[in-house]
Amino acid sequence: MPSNTLNGRTFQVDDEGFLTDPGQWSEELAADMAALVGIELTPAHMAALEFMRSDREETGSTPTLRRMNSAGGFDVKELFTLFPGKPAKKMAWLAGLPKPVGCV
Amino acid sequence: MSDSSTPLGATVTPAAPDGFVMPDFGHVDAPHAATETSPEAALGVPAGPRKMAFICSKGNLDMAYPALIMGNAALGEGIEVHIFFTFWGLDIINRRTNADLKFTMTGNTAMHMPQLGRVHDGLEHRSLPQGLGNLPGMTGMATRMMKRQMEEMEIPTVPEFLDLLQASGAHMYACRLTFEMNKIIEADLHPGVERVLSASDFIVVTNGAQIIFV
Numbered sequence A: 001m002p003s004n005t006l007n008g009r010t011f012q013v014d015d016e017g018f019l020t021d022p023g024q025w026s027e028e029l030a031a032d033m034a035a036l037v038g039i040e041l042t043p044a045h046m047a048a049l050e051f052m053r054s055d056r057e058e059t060g061s062t063p064t065l066r067r068m069n070s071a072g073g074f075d076v077k078e079l080f081t082l083f084p085g086k087p088a089k090k091m092a093w094l095a096g097l098p099k100p101v102g103c104v
Numbered sequence B: 001m002s003d004s005s006t007p008l009g010a011t012v013t014p015a016a017p018d019g020f021v022m023p024d025f026g027h028v029d030a031p032h033a034a035t036e037t038s039p040e041a042a043l044g045v046p047a048g049p050r051k052m053a054f055i056c057s058k059g060n061l062d063m064a065y066p067a068l069i070m071g072n073a074a075l076g077e078g079i080e081v082h083i084f085f086t087f088w089g090l091d092i093i094n095r096r097t098n099a100d101l102k103f104t105m106t107g108n109t110a111m112h113m114p115q116l117g118r119v120h121d122g123l124e125h126r127s128l129p130q131g132l133g134n135l136p137g138m139t140g141m142a143t144r145m146m147k148r149q150m151e152e153m154e155i156p157t158v159p160e161f162l163d164l165l166q167a168s169g170a171h172m173y174a175c176r177l178t179f180e181m182n183k184i185i186e187a188d189l190h191p192g193v194e195r196v197l198s199a200s201d202f203i204v205v206t207n208g209a210q211i212i213f214v
Helices: A027-036 A043-059 A065-070 A076-082 A087-094 B061-076 B087-093 B114-118 B130-134 B138-152 B158-167 B176-181 B199-205
Strands: A003-006 A009-012 B051-056 B080-085 B171-175 B193-197 B210-213
Touching: A003 A027, A009 A027, A027 A043, A027 A087, A043 A065, A043 A076, A043 A087, A065 A076, A065 A087, A065 B158, A076 A087, A076 B158, A087 B061, B051 B061, B051 B087, B061 B080, B061 B087, B061 B138, B061 B158, B080 B087, B080 B199, B087 B158, B087 B171, B087 B176, B130 B138, B158 B171, B171 B176, B171 B199, B176 B193, B193 B199
Parallel strands: B051 B080, B051 B210, B080 B171, B171 B193
Antiparallel strands: A003 A009
């Protein structure tokens, strides 16, 4: 299994680069990873990432955008603005979780 | 990532270290772009960001979902999505009808009841007799059943799905010919529908798109 090193921190990832051990995640790591995709983490970004992590812990699967909206109350349009392009994947990556597998 | 074309004042994105494994977020200017030497170019895939267009021509509940689900998935992958609702598919975006789309087993030979497996092993794979679908109340029952199953899977209802697509930036259109033929009024359309569009305008708008007909 590959591992990544970023600013002195080494962590295990899957073939696509998603963290495989959520325990190796930290807010500082997320901030450094976010910089790689041109995002500066604000409290709004962090709220989404934190919800993802807690929902994952609760349900065992990474929430989809739809679930971020229906269970977490996040505005989908805003998530597209905060994490442009591929919001759900980007959030899962930054939250140190596997990518979401739900269809909706 | 950044080059001389970076606009003044834009944040410069640091490059990932060598050997760093990360998902493809399509961050290069043109995601999924075919360059002159790429294998995609040899296959005739147009250069530029990927674009998908769905044509929804059916108004049954079960035929509303495929394009809504795939369109939503495509938006989540950063793909530009256009959806054209035509003929019976207009019922999907008409607010007078879209909360009440029906699922009928008539004409559907792939209709099974998983519950029958408990009565006799193997029965769950048998097609239900077509005659059943014609009995009064069967369509209502099949519709309720399907809606319940979708809800259990946390799939949104059709009106909620349109809200989700709208929030995710889908471009949705009503077909001009059938819109006029069915005497629909614009006020009845879901607010996510951008325009009533003629067939030729749809062809223009979807230049370079992968087109999926449902």
